[in-house]
Amino acid sequence: MSRKLQAIRGMNDILPGQSSVWQYLEQTVSDVVSSYGYQQIRFPIVEHTELFKRGVGETTDIVEKEMYTFDDRNGESLTLRPEGTASCVRAADQAGLLFNQTQRLWYAGPMFRYERPQKGRYRQFHQIGVESFGMGSADIDAELIILSARLWKKLGLLEHVELQLNTIGVAAARESFKGALVDYLTEFKDQLDEDSQRRLSTNPLRILDSKDAKTQAVLENAPNLEDFIDEESQAHFERLQAILKANDVPYVINRSLVRGLDYYGRTVFEWVTTHLGAQATVCAGGRYDGLVEQLGGKPTPAVGFAMGIERLVLLLETLDLIPEAAKDSTEVFVVSLGDAAELQSFVVAEQLRDAQQGWTVLRHCGGGNFKKQIKKADNSGARFTLIIGEDEVVKGVCQIKDMQTGEQETCELGNVVSYLSEKLNG
Numbered sequence: 236m237s238r239k240l241q242a243i244r245g246m247n248d249i250l251p252g253q254s255s256v257w258q259y260l261e262q263t264v265s266d267v268v269s270s271y272g273y274q275q276i277r278f279p280i281v282e283h284t285e286l287f288k289r290g291v292g293e294t295t296d297i298v299e300k301e302m303y304t305f306d307d308r309n310g311e312s313l314t315l316r317p318e319g320t321a322s323c324v325r326a327a328d329q330a331g332l333l334f335n336q337t338q339r340l341w342y343a344g345p346m347f348r349y350e351r352p353q354k355g356r357y358r359q360f361h362q363i364g365v366e367s368f369g370m371g372s373a374d375i376d377a378e379l380i381i382l383s384a385r386l387w388k389k390l391g392l393l394e395h396v397e398l399q400l401n402t403i404g405v406a407a408a409r410e411s412f413k414g415a416l417v418d419y420l421t422e423f424k425d426q427l428d429e430d431s432q433r434r435l436s437t438n439p440l441r442i443l444d445s446k447d448a449k450t451q452a453v454l455e456n457a458p459n460l461e462d463f464i465d466e467e468s469q470a471h472f473e474r475l476q477a478i479l480k481a482n483d484v485p486y487v488i489n490r491s492l493v494r495g496l497d498y499y500g501r502t503v504f505e506w507v508t509t510h511l512g513a514q515a516t517v518c519a520g521g522r523y524d525g526l527v528e529q530l531g532g533k534p535t536p537a538v539g540f541a542m543g544i545e546r547l548v549l550l551l552e553t554l555d556l557i558p559e560a561a562k563d564s565t566e567v568f569v570v571s572l573g574d575a576a577e578l579q580s581f582v583v584a585e586q587l588r589d590a591q592q593g594w595t596v597l598r599h600c601g602g603g604n605f606k607k608q609i610k611k612a613d614n615s616g617a618r619f620t621l622i623i624g625e626d627e628v629v630k631g632v633c634q635i636k637d638m639q640t641g642e643q644e645t646c647e648l649g650n651v652v653s654y655l656s657e658k659l660n661g
């Protein structure tokens with residue numbers, strides 16, 4: 236026997252039983268975003284490496300050490316997308332959807348990052364992203380956050396997540412802050428953790444994110460980003476907060492929230508939970524007014540966010556928030572004995588599927604005696620079993636067994652649909 240092959244480390248199969256939870260989540264997101272006028276966009280999983288280098292930023296964790304990059308057969312460098320925003324901008328701009336117009340777009344699908352696999356952190360993971368283009372004022376930032384709050388509410392998660400909010404100002408404000416921060420931190424360089432020492436010259440803002448206690452201690456007396464924020468960004472931030480307050484969306488301001496990616500400016504936010512250990516962020520986003528231009532388009536304001544599906548599924552499971560209706564279920568199991576009854580079983584099963592779109596009707600395949608078949612029906616968890624034998628065919632009837640009570644009744648074949656509709660839909 237040859238050796239069995241395994242999936243790649245950090246890349247998971249989503250098995251039957253789990254997939255219904257994914258479908259429930261994806262359907263709920265799709266319903267919520269379309270109620271705000273967001274339209275789905277789909278783009279390839281592979282792009283030119285250059286797109287992410289320029290879009291995400293050379294000094295980010297993603298580009299520095301997390302990308303799946305390989306040479307195509309003609310020597311071109313390609314990369315499995317590590318996130319969706321850069322691709323979304325590339326696709327929308329290429330199609331001429333960005334210049335002089337507004338767009339509300341969303342996408343869903345797998346992303347790839349070479350990270351250390353652990354609970355809530357994988358090498359292939361899935362995101363749903365929501366992006367808006369052409370709108371520079373704080374009302375669209377607020378709309379996106381209110382949309383996400385509606386989603387958490389619909390999923391029963393609102394009380395289990397916290398909105399953290401910050402403004403990181405315009406590029407010039409961040410540049411002068413960076414200067415001040417680097418001046419200050421250089422004095423204490425030997426007290427910083429290794430990553431932070433490296434970031435001092437590559438991406439100093441990320442040092443604020445450091446989990447290292449010694450680094451955090453040094454940061455206590457560091458200059459505050461808050462003091463460098465330009466007036467317009469401050470006004471933008473205040474308007475955003477006013478709209479959130481008017482809509483009863485609670486938030487906390489987290490001054491050290493800077494986000495890992497280069498393209499953010501002004502608003503940044505994260506929805507975090509205390510239920511998933513270190514992988515606490517289930518949704519993250521912000522404003523990225525410079526990105527479209529950075530990727531070769533016309534200057535276009537933009538704001539968006541992405542949520543991690545695996546973490547949301549974990550959270551729904553941990554909190555036992557998956558509704559019964561979202562789980563796979565079998566309404567009717569059909570069994571038959573003999574050739575004529577088998578043909579009749581197809582007819583009835585098709586009639587039931589015609590009449591009730593939401594039902595799962597399972598026909599037993601492959602024959603066998605009634606005892607064996609009814610055991611299968613039992614194992615399927617079906618609510619009702621429909622039994623057709625040779626006698627029943629002759630009489631034009633079937634037996635319908637309620638699998639919860641064990642009661643069995645005879646029903647005319649012409650009445651099966653109305654009989655079961657009555658029982659199952661009340």
Ligand code: ATP
Nearest residue numbers: 350355356357360495516517518519541542543546
């Ligand atoms: P983290 O700080 O957890 O690494 P990030 O800042 O790298 O997150 P983003 O690039 O903003 O994450 O992606 C948005 C969301 O996608 C995250 O909040 C998270 O829910 C999810 N996500 C990111 N990386 C992974 C991963 N490797 N596995 C599973 N989910 C992920």
Ligand code: MG
Nearest residue numbers: 296297350495
């Ligand atoms: Mg990360």
